[in-house]
Amino acid sequence: MPLTFVDWIVIVGYLLINLLIGIYYRRRASGNTAEFFISGREVSWWLAGTSMVATTFAADTPLLVCGIVAKEGIAGNWIWWGFCFGGMLTVFFFARYWRRAEILTDVQFVEIRYGGNPAAFLRGFKAIYLGLFMNCFILGWVTQAMINIITVLLGPAIVAGRVVQFSVAGHLFQYTLGNPHYTSLLICILVLIPFTGIYTFIGGLWGVLVTGLFQFILKMAMIIVLAWVAVVKIGGMGALQMHLRMIENNVRQTGVATADPVAFLPNFHLGLSSDALWTLPLLTFIVYLAMQWWLAWYPGAEPGGGGYVAQRMFSAKDEKNSLGATLWFNVAHYALRPWPWIVTALVAIVVYSPNGGLHPSLAFAQNPEQGYVMVLRDYLPPALRGLMVAAFLAAFMSTVGTQLNWGCSYLVNDLYKRFFVRNSTEKHYVFISRIFTVLLVLGTGYTAMQLTSIKQGWDLVLNVGFGTGAVYILRWYWWRINAWSEISAMIAAAAMAVGLTHVKFVGNDAVVYAKSAIITGAVTTIVWIIATFITKPESEQTLTSFYRRVHPTVYGWRPIARLASELPEIRDVASNTFDWAMGCILVYGCLFGIGKLVFEQWFWGITLLVAAGIAGYLIFWDLSRRGWQTYSGTASGTKQSTLQ
Numbered sequence: 114m115p116l117t118f119v120d121w122i123v124i125v126g127y128l129l130i131n132l133l134i135g136i137y138y139r140r141r142a143s144g145n146t147a148e149f150f151i152s153g154r155e156v157s158w159w160l161a162g163t164s165m166v167a168t169t170f171a172a173d174t175p176l177l178v179c180g181i182v183a184k185e186g187i188a189g190n191w192i193w194w195g196f197c198f199g200g201m202l203t204v205f206f207f208a209r210y211w212r213r214a215e216i217l218t219d220v221q222f223v224e225i226r227y228g229g230n231p232a233a234f235l236r237g238f239k240a241i242y243l244g245l246f247m248n249c250f251i252l253g254w255v256t257q258a259m260i261n262i263i264t265v266l267l268g269p270a271i272v273a274g275r276v277v278q279f280s281v282a283g284h285l286f287q288y289t290l291g292n293p294h295y296t297s298l299l300i301c302i303l304v305l306i307p308f309t310g311i312y313t314f315i316g317g318l319w320g321v322l323v324t325g326l327f328q329f330i331l332k333m334a335m336i337i338v339l340a341w342v343a344v345v346k347i348g349g350m351g352a353l354q355m356h357l358r359m360i361e362n363n364v365r366q367t368g369v370a371t372a373d374p375v376a377f378l379p380n381f382h383l384g385l386s387s388d389a390l391w392t393l394p395l396l397t398f399i400v401y402l403a404m405q406w407w408l409a410w411y412p413g414a415e416p417g418g419g420g421y422v423a424q425r426m427f428s429a430k431d432e433k434n435s436l437g438a439t440l441w442f443n444v445a446h447y448a449l450r451p452w453p454w455i456v457t458a459l460v461a462i463v464v465y466s467p468n469g470g471l472h473p474s475l476a477f478a479q480n481p482e483q484g485y486v487m488v489l490r491d492y493l494p495p496a497l498r499g500l501m502v503a504a505f506l507a508a509f510m511s512t513v514g515t516q517l518n519w520g521c522s523y524l525v526n527d528l529y530k531r532f533f534v535r536n537s538t539e540k541h542y543v544f545i546s547r548i549f550t551v552l553l554v555l556g557t558g559y560t561a562m563q564l565t566s567i568k569q570g571w572d573l574v575l576n577v578g579f580g581t582g583a584v585y586i587l588r589w590y591w592w593r594i595n596a597w598s599e600i601s602a603m604i605a606a607a608a609m610a611v612g613l614t615h616v617k618f619v620g621n622d623a624v625v626y627a628k629s630a631i632i633t634g635a636v637t638t639i640v641w642i643i644a645t646f647i648t649k650p651e652s653e654q655t656l657t658s659f660y661r662r663v664h665p666t667v668y669g670w671r672p673i674a675r676l677a678s679e680l681p682e683i684r685d686v687a688s689n690t691f692d693w694a695m696g697c698i699l700v701y702g703c704l705f706g707i708g709k710l711v712f713e714q715w716f717w718g719i720t721l722l723v724a725a726g727i728a729g730y731l732i733f734w735d736l737s738r739r740g741w742q743t744y745s746g747t748a749s750g751t752k753q754s755t756l757q
Contacts, residue, residue, distance in 0.1 A: 120499025126333070127503040128308065131510065134324045135620055146464050154428055158437030160322055161425040164515070165442040166450070167325035168421055169413045172509035173258030175454045176482040182458035183481035185623070186374040186391030189706075190451065191401045194704070196414040199406035200443040201696035203238070203418040204436060205689045210589055211418055211426040212435035212661050219423040220244075220527040223596070225662065226588055228655035231596035236248075236527050243420075244523030248553065251412055252516050253560025256301050256480075259509045263297035265486040305506065306554050309513040321514045322428075328507035329416040335497075335504035336453040343460040343492045347471065350713055353456075356463040356471070364390055374462065375712060377705055394620070397627040407586065408634045410578030417585040421519040436736075448703035452711050454485070461488050523550045527609070578611040579630050580637025591669040592660075601644035602637055609633040685739070692735055698728035 181189040216222055223236040334429065344353055357374055364371050372380035372392035379393040393401075412420050421438065429435040461484030464470050465477035472491075477484050489501055525546045532699075534541070581602040588594040610633060618625045653676060660673045660680075667674045667682040674682060702725025709718030 120495070120502065123499035123504050124506070127506060130327065131324045132308075134320055134327070139319075150450040155320060155430060156425070156428040156434070156438075156499065157430060158434040158441060160326060160440035161429050161434065161438035162445070163329050164322045164325040165413075165422055165425050165438065166445045167329035167332070167507075167511040168515040169287045169446055169512075170329065170450060170508055171255045171258065171512035172262060172505055173255050174508070175336065175457070176258050176261060177428050178451065178454040179458040179461055179485040180480075180482035182374070183462055183477075183484060183700050184390070184453055185393055186372060186376060187455055188372075188379045188393050188398075189374055190455070191393065191398060192378075193414075194451075195401040196406050196411065196702050197443060197447045197584075198697060199414055199416050200439070200447070201693050201700070202407070202416070203422070204439045204443060204696055205591060205692040207418045208426055208436040208439045209432040210665060211423050212429055212432045213663050214427075215662075217526045217528065218427075218522050219419045220441055223599075223617060226594075226651075226655075226659050227596035227599075228651055229596075231600065235596050235600055237532055238453065240523040240527035240531075244520040244528070245553075245556065246518055247412075248520030248523075249556040249560045251304075252513060252557035255509065255512050255516075256306065256557060257562075259301050259305065259478075259505070260297045260699045261483055262486050262505050263300055265490060301558075305509060305555055306513060307697065309510045309517070321511075321518050328511040331500075331507045332504045332511075333450070333453075334452075335501050336457070336662075337475075338497060339489055339493060339501060340453040340456040340460075340533060342494070342497075343457055343488050346492045347460060347463060350711070353459060353463060354712070357459065360462065360469045361391075362465050367468070373483050374459065377708060382606060394624045397623040400627040402631050405579075406582075407581045408580055408638075409630070410581050410585070415585060416582030417584065417589060421515050423520055424522065440732075443696070444703065445699055447700050448707065451704065452707055455708075456711060457485055457488050460492075461485060464488065464491070488685070517550050517553050520553050521546050524549045524553075575627075576613075576629060576633065577607055579610070580606045580634040581641075583638060584641055587669075589663075591675050592656050593650055595645060595648060598641050598645045602641040605640040606633060606635040688735060688739060692732050695728040695732045695735075699725050699732065701725075713727060 128379060172377060177191065181192065211219070214222060214225060216225065220236055220239045224232045226232075227235065250693060282565065344350055347356070353376065361371050362373065370389035372389055374391040378393075379395065379398050380389070381395050385434075406414070407416050409418075410416065413422060415422065418426065418439070422442070425438055425442075426435040429438055461477065461481070462470070462471050465474035465484055465487060467473045467475070467478045470477075470517055474487065477487060489498075493501055529545055529549075530537075534545075581599075583593060584598050584602045588599070610629075613629045613632065616629075618628045620628070653673070656673045657676045660670055661677050664680060666686055667684060668686055674680070702721045706718050706721030706725060709715075709721060
């Protein structure tokens, strides 16, 4: 896909805007680690929430969705749609608690909730595991997606053996192009990631937040434009659905069972372990809907909140803004973004499917994830290509920027500052933060070279964290949870994930994942429950301090509440559960209502959106009635100091 001079001007202009934003916030980010990592706790809900959405809208996301739809139909998206139940749990049960804790990272929470050497070990271990290994791994698979994008877009221009010559200060340099995939890898590692590291290095979280807002607007506008243009090019939505039915009939004639690719729910008549096209096995759907959202740890969808979502909650002005940010994030994340991706994925099937597509493609058959970029390459007018490339850069850079800042916060606050240099100046810690940013950039490049698939990264992270989620939820609501509960859960989940890779399950990939998840979740849960009861509870001093600081609901904390009798007892589980249920109706009503409108089913689309609107009103009514902020600060109203 040749890019015009105007396209390159657009791309360079986009990069300069991001750099200028980072430079603008340089002075604020240089003041102290609170400004560098959580923007001084002065962020409004709309900016914090939009930044969360921008971060989870990575370069890999449209490609992942395209691959899912090509294999499992629209219903395959339940692999991440199901996380909405956990997201709404974070909004109404945990967002205010996280903001109330007055901490810098979610790993720091460990030494507020637990005490002694086990807590210190857990904090240090999680700082290294999440901040270095998991962070580089996530960045690696996001980079792998960007490599695929560049390879498809610039592949025809990257011809093996071609010699590129350029002159600098009168000296002639030349470079012989090799494999397009390898050249794309070098572009990401040597240009895009270091550039993102520069504005993250300079501007801290303020730079990440504001560039994220700019990037989100650009990304959303361009994916809508691409979906619209692609559908128009093939004759409209009616023609799209007609071609899908033709391809479906062609597949059936080959003897392979199929389901409706545009169905929102799987076809349960095809059995537990069906290899049918465009549907989910029932067992896998049950895992997605009933287990995964509260048992599995996944970045951006942690049970009870955590990671960069927690970081945005820490940065909010107050508890109301923390709750509002996570609510807006979940609505935008699950309901507003998916349909442009899904529509483009359906166009990719119609155009490139080997079973009767308009232009059958072997590349699409081998790697359907690339179908999204192929549609961009073949159907977007030249005038918009530069903007679309800039949108992909925005998707990539918004995630990389957040991950670098987030991972660096663990390595500095929870490792370096906690265990190595405890009493230095804030400027010293900001300087060390920038050093760690550079090291994470280097680690990301290495990890990207080791991955071969976006889905490979997704599945591995889900498997390693399956079964730990219940501990992350209950540690807020049950005083008996201790540091050994978390440690044993993490060890058991990782051991089971590795061990089950050597077991040969019967069924397709989706069924194998479901069986592995059920076994891992059951074993991990049994292990951490046993570990909890055979080890001592946390000390009364630690538990009382935590209860006074966070003031959770009294259920599950009665023995500790009696030790802090000066505090009023909070009983808000019933109201929070009502808001949680309404929040789920709000998101799924918007998600499926918009989907029905996309497929021109007007009655059901409007009905579902009305139901979503009613649910949204009931949430606002309930929170206004009982106060968005039911408790703030200590009993005396003073602000808690941040634990170092």
